[in-house]
Amino acid sequence: MDKTVIGCDIGGTKIRIGKFDGTSISRLISFKISDMSPESLMWELGGYILRNCPEGVCALSLGIAGTLSRDGRCLLKTPNLPAMENAPLAEMLENSLGVPVFLDNDINVLLRADAHLLGLPKRGLLLGVYVGTGLGGAVFLDGAPLPGKNGISEIGHMPIAGRRDLCTCGNRGCAENYVSGRYLQSLRVGSFPETPIERLFTEHAENPALLRFVDELAAVTAGALNLLDPQTLVMGGGVCSMRDFPRESFAKLLYDYAMKPVPADTLDLRWSPGDSSAGVLGAALIAMEKLAR
Numbered sequence: 001m002d003k004t005v006i007g008c009d010i011g012g013t014k015i016r017i018g019k020f021d022g023t024s025i026s027r028l029i030s031f032k033i034s035d036m037s038p039e040s041l042m043w044e045l046g047g048y049i050l051r052n053c054p055e056g057v058c059a060l061s062l063g064i065a066g067t068l069s070r071d072g073r074c075l076l077k078t079p080n081l082p083a084m085e086n087a088p089l090a091e092m093l094e095n096s097l098g099v100p101v102f103l104d105n106d107i108n109v110l111l112r113a114d115a116h117l118l119g120l121p122k123r124g125l126l127l128g129v130y131v132g133t134g135l136g137g138a139v140f141l142d143g144a145p146l147p148g149k150n151g152i153s154e155i156g157h158m159p160i161a162g163r164r165d166l167c168t169c170g171n172r173g174c175a176e177n178y179v180s181g182r183y184l185q186s187l188r189v190g191s192f193p194e195t196p197i198e199r200l201f202t203e204h205a206e207n208p209a210l211l212r213f214v215d216e217l218a219a220v221t222a223g224a225l226n227l228l229d230p231q232t233l234v235m236g237g238g239v240c241s242m243r244d245f246p247r248e249s250f251a252k253l254l255y256d257y258a259m260k261p262v263p264a265d266t267l268d269l270r271w272s273p274g275d276s277s278a279g280v281l282g283a284a285l286i287a288m289e290k291l292a293r
Helices: 038-052 089-097 106-117 181-191 197-204 208-228 247-257 278-292
Strands: 005-010 014-020 025-032 059-064 075-077 101-105 125-131 135-141 232-236 269-271
Touching: 005 038, 005 106, 005 278, 014 038, 014 278, 025 278, 038 089, 059 089, 059 106, 059 278, 089 101, 101 106, 101 278, 106 125, 106 135, 106 232, 106 278, 125 208, 135 208, 181 197, 181 208, 197 208, 208 232, 208 247, 247 269
Parallel strands: 005 059, 059 101, 125 232, 232 269
Antiparallel strands: 005 014, 014 025, 125 135
């Protein structure tokens, strides 16, 4: 396919947009999320296409942090962009921009990009766990998201027994309340206000709160491993890419929590390359695959 696809990654704090020609991402832009409505998103995307794609585009693909309808046409819930909740976003963008529009969960598009960048085979079951603003998970079977009844895969909203803190999803005790970038930021403000967040593990790796953070991340991830038994586990997200994040300690804890002898002894653990354009790339790759079908 020799036409351009636009990929858009709408994460917890930023929106990234780029053009994909089938080989690489170019003209990547990034801006912070504000109180964006479907109409303002149309304006941003339309303006980007006019400025950067004089040859036109054959599709637009968006990865969004939130819960989508199973058919991928409607954004049901997103804590970061409440004005877009229950909006028929795919239809609105198609009517405005005049090209096919594909929506997917932001973690699905990240895992699709990492599978491509890491050269992972499509056959079998692949698990991705991403620690960013929240805690996200994705499960692929033979190269496509595992189709559950409602099309969701929310490792970050598994409840932790004995915890009752209110989550952004409206439930209480969700894992991402205690294992996420949002939690680390609140910990930094309350306990280490002089330390930039990117240096938390460099300067305070042995602090009990950070040790507990890594331990709880390993426990939650091992629970998914024991349930799903994937061929490969990909760990990623901004937190896992932080300077001096204790990958070796995490891997040991993960092994300790995983069932023996399997999946513990056969685990293929990979770390995301952490490419800043991965969400855009993953969205574009998904669009290319859907157009080809």
